[in-house]
Amino acid sequence: MNRRLSCSYVSNNLEHLESRRLLSTVDVTSFGAKPNDGGDDKAAIQAAINASQPGDTILFPAGTYNFSDQVFLKGNRTYQGAGDSTVLQGDPARDIFHIQESGVTIQNFKFIGQPIIIDGGTISNVVINNNTLQVTATGPNDNGITFTTLLTNSSITNNTFSPINGFAGIYGYFWNNVTIANNEFINGEQGMHFDNLDNNGQNLLIEQNYFSGLHRMGVEYQGGGHNLVLQDNYYENPNLSSNQADNGDTSAFSIVADQSTGTIARRNTIIAPQRPDGIGVRIDFETGGDGSQLYDNYVIGGSYFDANTDGNGTTSITTTNNHVENVLYQTLIGRGITASNNGPGVQVTWDINRGKP
Numbered sequence: 001m002n003r004r005l006s007c008s009y010v011s012n013n014l015e016h017l018e019s020r021r022l023l024s025t026v027d028v029t030s031f032g033a034k035p036n037d038g039g040d041d042k043a044a045i046q047a048a049i050n051a052s053q054p055g056d057t058i059l060f061p062a063g064t065y066n067f068s069d070q071v072f073l074k075g076n077r078t079y080q081g082a083g084d085s086t087v088l089q090g091d092p093a094r095d096i097f098h099i100q101e102s103g104v105t106i107q108n109f110k111f112i113g114q115p116i117i118i119d120g121g122t123i124s125n126v127v128i129n130n131n132t133l134q135v136t137a138t139g140p141n142d143n144g145i146t147f148t149t150l151l152t153n154s155s156i157t158n159n160t161f162s163p164i165n166g167f168a169g170i171y172g173y174f175w176n177n178v179t180i181a182n183n184e185f186i187n188g189e190q191g192m193h194f195d196n197l198d199n200n201g202q203n204l205l206i207e208q209n210y211f212s213g214l215h216r217m218g219v220e221y222q223g224g225g226h227n228l229v230l231q232d233n234y235y236e237n238p239n240l241s242s243n244q245a246d247n248g249d250t251s252a253f254s255i256v257a258d259q260s261t262g263t264i265a266r267r268n269t270i271i272a273p274q275r276p277d278g279i280g281v282r283i284d285f286e287t288g289g290d291g292s293q294l295y296d297n298y299v300i301g302g303s304y305f306d307a308n309t310d311g312n313g314t315t316s317i318t319t320t321n322n323h324v325e326n327v328l329y330q331t332l333i334g335r336g337i338t339a340s341n342n343g344p345g346v347q348v349t350w351d352i353n354r355g356k357p
Contacts, residue, residue, distance in 0.1 A: 023055040035063020046071045060086045067096050075101030081109035084132055089113060093139035099123060106131065114139050118147035126154040133159060135166045135188065142166035150174040157181050164188025173197050179205045182357060187213035190220065199224030199259050208232045208357040215239040216249045224259035234356045236271040244277040251283040258310040260289035266296045267350055273301035273326055280328065283307045292317040296348050299324045308334025323348050
């Protein structure tokens, strides 16, 4: 027996199909952006972003785009370049991409200037992947990536920050479930700096990053927060002056975070035998907080291996099974450190020839 569809059934389903929308690609050149002409592309790119819909990809074909000011990115969209051949060049005193909505993916760009800022309430599901960031910044947020708001469930991965002619490659205030992995920070002031201002930040994973040619610190973490993991990172070739006074802030990993709990630093490599000022890297690991663990790291050089500079209430740090050699002064200084089996004869559990991240 043949079934006959009612007119109302057919009509309802046609309306349903008409309401569906295929995801599309929005090409910024279709809105007037003209790469390589030296003109300001800011207005055309903002128009392309404003015309896009959730789920769209905003495409930047190869070429150099110039920005007189920041553009505001809309959420639930992917911003796609063509690798280092897509160059976004901005005013050093103004951010290029400004994120105030969740669900933003930025990938395959080369930024020159003050690249990315994230602010304006809780922002989640941000992915910044496979970009080159030349930080030549002079503005108040003179970093490669700045987040001043609560950033959650997000990742910053596979990026190159070089040079870092500003304050830091990444500078953040608040976080929850953020991964920073497989990036390289080369030649400049500082790799990462975090100030957890409200003491609620948790689950920050910093792993498999490479640091070289930095004048200040690879990672600096201050304030409060819970459950930071610093693992499998590689630090070498500090940028040291022959003048001792210039090198007071040159350290590898400063994870003092004196109001924090549960910090873990493991399987990291520090190769810093250089001492042009007679001292070299001031501290390999600056630690603090309660319940911190420092173990299974491989360190050559530096002034102090583990310095606990936490002056805020109680502090407890377990430092054990670390390979440490060629340290200039004491291996460990500060209160609250429980130490065992740290020295040049210690064998770490992983292959020290595994290569750099």
